[in-house]
Amino acid sequence: MKVRTRFAPSPTGNVHIGNMRAAIYNWLFARHMGGEFLLRVEDTDIERSTPEAIQTLLDAMDWLGLDVDGEHLYQTTRQQAHLDAAEMLLSKGLAYKEDKGGTGQGECVIFRMPGTDSSFVDGIKGPLSKAAANMQDFVIVRSNGTPVFHLANVLDDIEQGITHVIRGDDHVENTFRHIALYQALGADVPNFAHLPMIVNAQGKPYSKRDGDAFVGDFREKGFLPDALFNYLALLGWSPGDDREIMTREEMVEAFTLARCQSSAAQVDLKKLTWMNGEYMQKLPAAEFEAMASAELRKAGIDADPAYAQKVFGLIRERVKTVADIAPMVGYFFSDDFEYDEKAVRKKLQKDGVADTLAKVKAIFELLATFDEASTDKALHDFVEESGLGFGAVMAPVRLAVSGIQSGPELFPTMEVLGRERVLQRIDRTVELYLT
C-alpha cells in the first residue's frame, strides 16, 4: 500500500515554524517512502480563514519547496459528509444526542467511547496506552449543527487515504479518541507518529508573543529556504551520522521516523545563522547577485548594475543572511555615510593623522593607475619611508573611505570606489574631524 501523509493546517494568520516542521517531516517521510504528500486546509473557522491567510500558507510551503501531490482538500467542502457520518453513528447507536451539561444550547451529538482500554504503537514514541476509565465520550457535532475537529479530521484522513498521520505531540491524547472513531466508522486505523514540540530560546513553548516564530519572519530576516529547511529537519531528527549540512536528496534518503527524537527541541538562532551562512557561500554567483540587487532595491538604493556587481563580489563571503547585505554596502552607494564615532576618536583624532592623510592623498593623486595593486604598493612604500606603523596609516584611510573599521579588504574596496571618490572622502573626513 502506498504511503500517504498529509499536512493539515488551519490557515489562521501565519504559519508557525512548529507546524511547518511537521509539514517538513511529513514531506520527508512521504518522499523517502516513495509515497504521496497531501494538503488539507482545515478552514472551518470562517472568521479567521481568509483567502489571504490561505495564500500565506501556500506561499510558505512553496518557498520551502514542499510540493504537494494531488488536489488540495478544503475542509469546508466536506461538511455534509461529516454530518452524514454522524447520522450513521447515531443510527448504529455508536453516538447519542444530549443537551450536554444542560446548558439549554440544544442537543449535540456525542460519540460513545467503546469502554475498552486502548493502545497503539507510535512511530516515534513507541507503545502508548490508556485505560478505559480515563477516556470519556466526546462531542462530534455541536448543538449548532457543525462538526467538531475530531470527526472532521478523522473523516477527511479516511477520505484522503492517509496511511501515516505525523503530527504534533499535543495530539497524543486525541489519538485514542481518533482510533475509536476510525473503528466505529469501519475504517482502517492509520499509523500515528507524534513529534515533540519545538520551544523558544527560553525553553518555553512558542507563544503568540514570540514574534519570530512564523515562517515569513525567517524569510524577512534573510534566511534562505534551503537553510531553514535543513535546520528544521535536523531539529528533532538526525541521520545517525555526523552529517549536518545535507541536500534535500540526502535528507529524503536518510529520513526515518525511528530516528526522530521524542523530547522537545530548542531553537538556536545562532546555529541557524551559521547554517544559513554555509548555504549563502554555496549560492551560485548569479543567484547571490540577484538577491543582493533585490535587497538594494528594498533599501531604496538605485545602483548601476556593473558597479553593484563589483561591490557584491567584495562582500560575498562575509554575508551570513540576505538581510546582512544592505547594511554592509551602504558606503559604496552613498558618499554621505555615517562614521563610527568611537573609531573616529580612537584612530582619527590623533596627532599626525591629518598630516598622514594629506600625504596619502598626494600619493593617490600622483598614481598613474588607481587599482588594487598600485594603491597596495603605494601605501606599503609610504609606510616604509615614513616609518609610521601600518595600522597608523591603514586605519585612518579605512575610516575616511568607509566610516567604519571593519569590512572588505581596503585596496579592492578603493579600486571599486575609484580615485575620485576616495580623494573626496579623504577631504570630507579631514574637514569633518581634523580641522
Add this chain to the structure above:
RNA sequence: GACCCCUUCGUCUAGUGGCCUAGGACUCCAGGUUUUCAUCCUGGCAACACGGGUUCGAGUCCCGUAGGGGUCGCCA
C-alpha cells in the same frame, strides 16, 4: 489535581550492555592567518538529572525520586 510523555556538554545531537577516558556540530575562549572585521586553520572549556537495583560489566535494562512538558472545550 487526574491521565500521559520526556530527561547525554549552554543548544542541536551520536550512542540500542563491553568499541565511551562519552563522539560531532553550533556557541564561547585561546593561538595562528588577515591592515581591520568576517572567513579560514589549530587547540581548549563543557554532559550521561538523582537514588537504588539487574549484570563480570550500564549512558545503554528495571524500579523509584526529582525536574520539565502535554492533555483534560459544543478550539483546532
